[in-house]
Amino acid sequence: MSTQIDQLIQALNASPENQTLLALVLATCLSEKAMVEASTLISRDDLSFRFDDHDHQLTLAKLCNALSLPEHVIDWTESETPELMFELAVAQKALGNEKEARQLYLDAIAANPTLEDPDNWGASTPREREVSSLGTKLTVISNDDTDDTEMRRLLEPDQKRVVFDDVGGLESVKQQIRKRIITPFEKPTLYLKFKKRVGGGILLYGPPGCGKTLLARATAGECRADFFNVAISDVLDMYLGESERKLHALFENARQHKPAVLFFDEIEALAGKRQYTREATASKLVSQFLAEMDSMSSKNEGMLLMGATNVPWAIDPAFRRPGRFERVMFIPPPDREARAAILAIHISGRPHESGIDMSSLASKTSGYSGADLEQLVENASDLAIEASIEQRKEVEISQAHLFQSLRDVKPTTLEWLATARNYARYANEAGQYDDVLEFLKKHGK
Numbered sequence: 001m002s003t004q005i006d007q008l009i010q011a012l013n014a015s016p017e018n019q020t021l022l023a024l025v026l027a028t029c030l031s032e033k034a035m036v037e038a039s040t041l042i043s044r045d046d047l048s049f050r051f052d053d054h055d056h057q058l059t060l061a062k063l064c065n066a067l068s069l070p071e072h073v074i075d076w077t078e079s080e081t082p083e084l085m086f087e088l089a090v091a092q093k094a095l096g097n098e099k100e101a102r103q104l105y106l107d108a109i110a111a112n113p114t115l116e117d118p119d120n121w122g123a124s125t126p127r128e129r130e131v132s133s134l135g136t137k138l139t140v141i142s143n144d145d146t147d148d149t150e151m152r153r154l155l156e157p158d159q160k161r162v163v164f165d166d167v168g169g170l171e172s173v174k175q176q177i178r179k180r181i182i183t184p185f186e187k188p189t190l191y192l193k194f195k196k197r198v199g200g201g202i203l204l205y206g207p208p209g210c211g212k213t214l215l216a217r218a219t220a221g222e223c224r225a226d227f228f229n230v231a232i233s234d235v236l237d238m239y240l241g242e243s244e245r246k247l248h249a250l251f252e253n254a255r256q257h258k259p260a261v262l263f264f265d266e267i268e269a270l271a272g273k274r275q276y277t278r279e280a281t282a283s284k285l286v287s288q289f290l291a292e293m294d295s296m297s298s299k300n301e302g303m304l305l306m307g308a309t310n311v312p313w314a315i316d317p318a319f320r321r322p323g324r325f326e327r328v329m330f331i332p333p334p335d336r337e338a339r340a341a342i343l344a345i346h347i348s349g350r351p352h353e354s355g356i357d358m359s360s361l362a363s364k365t366s367g368y369s370g371a372d373l374e375q376l377v378e379n380a381s382d383l384a385i386e387a388s389i390e391q392r393k394e395v396e397i398s399q400a401h402l403f404q405s406l407r408d409v410k411p412t413t414l415e416w417l418a419t420a421r422n423y424a425r426y427a428n429e430a431g432q433y434d435d436v437l438e439f440l441k442k443h444g445k
């Protein structure tokens with residue numbers, strides 16, 4: 001490998017004015033990550049690094065950026081392709097010229113969206129910047145008794161980042177979310193070119209404790225968006241018109257923090273079927289919610305709306321129209337494999353014996369939700385702590401502790417599944433509970 005580079009350098013020494021050869025040596029250094037050789041070459045005076053060819057310039061620019069030689073990138077880059085602009089952006093950033101760097105980056109990704117790199121450059125796109133600079137301010141209307149601090153508490157994005165690895169099982173759901181939600185978030189400019197809307201809404205439903213809330217947080221974590229967790233009880237207000245105003249303020253604020261995920265947990269409290277709520281005020285709130293969702297197509301770009309419920313049959317069907325919660329996903333109780341994964345997630349980070357047989361535990365916990373399994377580990381921890389205190393030394397969580405706590409923790413998803421089965425059988429309008437039926441069939445319930 002390095003002998004190839006050595007041979008190339010020898011050839012170059014024989015004819016240092018051969019630019020094609022020089023470019024080849026540099027390209028080889030780049031692909032072989034031979035940074036020492038590259039650094040020596042670049043400091044040589046007998047070589048000229050002014051290339052006419054775009055590809056050669058690009059190789060050189062990449063090498064110089066890798067070697068932290070931003071001045072050279074700026075000196076030696078002449079043509080203006082998006083790829084070169086991107087390298088110039090990196091160089092300007094390294095020199096501390098943030099504004100210039102950002103502009104170059106935006107120009108580069110506008111011309112070639114596949115260059116977009118949110119990890120290093122943040123997720124904003126030119127379009128979003130444009131929108132956000134025009135964006136409306138959160139106006140607090142006078143005689144509005146939603147005070148500032150309260151609003152901030154509602155709107156403070158959650159801090160701790162949760163990712164898909166923290167969610168056990170649910171592989172197909174994660175895959176769907178990745179394809180339909182996360183990729184569009186990461187490469188918004190590309191989607192914009194194809195006139196695809198980024199954003200939209202998805203509704204998660206399923207038995208309690210199976211990871212709906214967790215998955216919503218992980219989705220936000222995966223797309224590095226701000227996550228606003230809205231507790232419906234915080235929005236509901238006894239004063240006339242006040243709930244609507246809070247809801248509107250929530251949406252407005254999230255729009256200013258794009259990219260953002262706005263998560264409405266236990267959404268049935270807000271989006272209950274209008275026919276069920278006889279009070280006109282409640283149905284007005286639903287209408288307001290729908291209106292906010294509908295402004296999605298125009299203003300809510302870069303915003304993802306997620307909702308979760310464990311009573312999907314109580315949700316107003318108007319919420320499932322296109323442009324609103326178009327995608328409805330069933331979050332089933334974990335299967336055996338998923339249960340083993342969830343147990344492993346919750347036990348990791350706690351002292352435990354090696355070689356615990358998760359799969360035997362998983363096969364004994366059919367019907368347990370993720371939360372039940374977490375409880376199981378919690379109980380086993382208690383047992384280990386008790387034992388530690390007794391024996392005056394650290395006792396790790398053992399298989400026996402886990403099996404012992406199995407007696408105290410009961411599965412909680414069965415009741416939900418029984419109810420859901422009735423709806424799936426007798427009120428399955430438009431096949432909305434097909435996933436539930438399929439799950440029941442597969443698990444022989």
Ligand SMILES: Nc1ncnc2c1ncn2[C@@H]1O[C@H](COP(=O)(O)OP(=O)(O)OP(=O)(O)O)[C@@H](O)[C@H]1O
Pocket residue numbers: 166167168169170206207208209210211212213214215308309310334342345369370371372374
């Ligand atoms: N798939 C999972 N992987 C890891 N942990 C899980 C999983 N599902 C549930 N848990 C654990 O259970 C807890 C409760 O889960 P979560 O709040 O996401 O449930 P939920 O589906 O939103 O329930 P509810 O309908 O009651 O709101 C989580 O904080 C997590 O610790």
Ligand SMILES: [Mg+2]
Pocket residue numbers: 212213214265266308
């Ligand atoms: Mg929840």
